[in-house]
Amino acid sequence: xxxxxxxxxxxxxxxxVNDISFSVEKREILAFLGPNGAGKSTTxxxxxxxxxxxxxxxxxxxxxxRTDSLAARQKMGYLPENAPVYPDMRVTAYLNFCxxxxxxxxxxxxxxxAETLERCFLTHVRDQTVSTLSxxxxxRVCFAQSILHDPDYLILDEPTDGLxxxxxxxxxxxxxxxSPSKAIIFxxxxxxxxxxxxxRAIIIADGKVVADDTPGGLKRRSSLHGTILLTAAxxxxxxxxxxxxxxxxxxxxxIVDTEQGRFTLRIFPDDxxxxxxxxxxxxxxxxxxxxxxxxxxxxxxxEVFRQITADPEDA
Amino acid sequence: MHPKGNFVRILWAIMKRELAGYFGSPVxxxxxVIFLLLSGFFTFYLSRFFxxxxxxLQGFFQWHPWLFMFLVPAVAMRLWAEERRLGTLELxxxxxxxxxxxxxxxxLAAWCFIGIALFLTFPLxxxxxxxxxxxxxxxxxxxxxxxxxxxxxxxxxxxxxxxTRSQVVSFILAVVICLFLILAGFxxxxxxxxxxxxxWLVDGVASISVITHFAAISxxxxxxxxxxxxxxxxxxxxxxxxxxxxxxxxx
Ligand SMILES: Nc1ncnc2c1ncn2[C@@H]1O[C@H](COP(=O)(O)OP(=O)(O)OP(=O)(O)O)[C@@H](O)[C@H]1O
Ligand SMILES: [Mg+2]
Numbered sequence: 001x002x003x004x005x006x007x008x009x010x011x012x013x014x015x016x017v018n019d020i021s022f023s024v025e026k027r028e029i030l031a032f033l034g035p036n037g038a039g040k041s042t043t044x045x046x047x048x049x050x051x052x053x054x055x056x057x058x059x060x061x062x063x064x065x066r067t068d069s070l071a072a073r074q075k076m077g078y079l080p081e082n083a084p085v086y087p088d089m090r091v092t093a094y095l096n097f098c099x100x101x102x103x104x105x106x107x108x109x110x111x112x113x114a115e116t117l118e119r120c121f122l123t124h125v126r127d128q129t130v131s132t133l134s135x136x137x138x139x140r141v142c143f144a145q146s147i148l149h150d151p152d153y154l155i156l157d158e159p160t161d162g163l164x165x166x167x168x169x170x171x172x173x174x175x176x177x178x179s180p181s182k183a184i185i186f187x188x189x190x191x192x193x194x195x196x197x198x199x200r201a202i203i204i205a206d207g208k209v210v211a212d213d214t215p216g217g218l219k220r221r222s223s224l225h226g227t228i229l230l231t232a233a234x235x236x237x238x239x240x241x242x243x244x245x246x247x248x249x250x251x252x253x254x255i256v257d258t259e260q261g262r263f264t265l266r267i268f269p270d271d272x273x274x275x276x277x278x279x280x281x282x283x284x285x286x287x288x289x290x291x292x293x294x295x296x297x298x299x300x301x302x303e304v305f306r307q308i309t310a311d312p313e314d315a
Numbered sequence: 316m317h318p319k320g321n322f323v324r325i326l327w328a329i330m331k332r333e334l335a336g337y338f339g340s341p342v343x344x345x346x347x348v349i350f351l352l353l354s355g356f357f358t359f360y361l362s363r364f365f366x367x368x369x370x371x372l373q374g375f376f377q378w379h380p381w382l383f384m385f386l387v388p389a390v391a392m393r394l395w396a397e398e399r400r401l402g403t404l405e406l407x408x409x410x411x412x413x414x415x416x417x418x419x420x421x422x423l424a425a426w427c428f429i430g431i432a433l434f435l436t437f438p439l440x441x442x443x444x445x446x447x448x449x450x451x452x453x454x455x456x457x458x459x460x461x462x463x464x465x466x467x468x469x470x471x472x473x474x475x476x477x478x479t480r481s482q483v484v485s486f487i488l489a490v491v492i493c494l495f496l497i498l499a500g501f502x503x504x505x506x507x508x509x510x511x512x513x514x515w516l517v518d519g520v521a522s523i524s525v526i527t528h529f530a531a532i533s534x535x536x537x538x539x540x541x542x543x544x545x546x547x548x549x550x551x552x553x554x555x556x557x558x559x560x561x562x563x564x565x566x
Contacts (some may be wrong), residue, residue: 049409050405050409071411073411084401084402084403085403086336088339089332097331099334103321103324105324213406256425
């Protein structure tokens, strides 16, 4: 388990990380979200022991990163932001070096490096110098380094940054596959990733945790959660909004779109968790509305993200 | 901390990587060529090796402090500044590696590299053997002294390299400190002090100079105190190096 306890980091007068606490168990995939400069990377640097915290500490599987740093670092794999890799080394030589540092030797090292090369789709560039690789390949080499020793704890700072859509998909897949035996923290600016990969998300703004929830829970905070989108053919009938608003359970109706002989309404229910679709459909039939599609909005993470992080003063 | 076997293993892994880095880049060969050319130039033109009519290498070694003053900081400047600039320091220091292992590994690799450069001057020794019968013991001592002096300059360069992300700044700082270490024992400087300063101060300033100790060793006198001097300056610089790296606020 990774336990982050009251972690604080001050740079001069600037409080970059302000009393962050949370813990991550094995089998959990935690996404770290937040605007630029929120303190995500700084927190990860403290978790991995690169920055000494100004206050608080991190316990990795019982080992305090401040007092028992070596044992804690042994159990972690870390992909830093911007994937720093020695540019003058060849890919295999670099991974061999990392493996040696991690204590892998002889045959087990060779096997492990070959296996990781294959897993990260690097086999065909294994003899290339890192400085001649494209950005995405560098990212993959650094990612390979982080999983090389099969660590129990993985800290990934924007692991899919700079990867093509196929590789993004592969990395997400890999993170999900590794999950049963590991606790994984990764930061990202891609909100789709949160829904497809992680089991929990923490949003950081201004160095503080402002939300700690499952992706579903976050989406429920959206003002659009539970609203019904209804698209129908024909011109927009007069008085359609008041007509629908009379239905029990409907609080408000808004016109989203009217174009090319069709219109779209957004219907806000009184309670997002109780459906009033049946009543809406019946009412629409009474009015002979030619319905093309109906859908229930789950809520959108980008909207929630903006709502939570945009104006901390308002919250 | 981890057992001793790990210390050696990690030290060796870091050294190997560094040395491979030296020989994988043209900088190393440029350095070797410049070092050999300059030492040849100094020995044959400025010290008039052939005209002196003596089969010894004084004329070769006397230039080493000045050669090393520039060349060793050039080797050392990238040690840490480059890691910081590239961000690779972040990975190195989140690996299960102690700062001692990292610093010593890098330092020893660079020292080996300079040792190789020194070794490549062996044709000069062969020349003296051909010309006459030099005292090989003295030559050996001079090599040891030269190697130790290079180590001192290297520890200075490694320390200044940890201070900054800029190799140029690191180089200039190291050259200035090395120059001070050389000049402190230079007769004009000593005389400048000896007029008014108490004797202990004159001796103190003179004794932190590499020149004083190097002169003794290169005459063939391997005194334990001289060796201790070199090792303690190196030790001091390496400890400062560690303190700087541990207290860095940024990458
Ligand atoms: N070494 C440093 N010295 C001074 N300030 C720093 C240092 N590192 C980070 N900061 C500051 O700390 C704050 C948090 O930075 P951090 O890199 O953690 O943000 P982030 O959440 O990772 O942002 P991004 O999404 O852009 O990666 C920023 O205001 C940054 O300027
Ligand atoms: Mg960041």
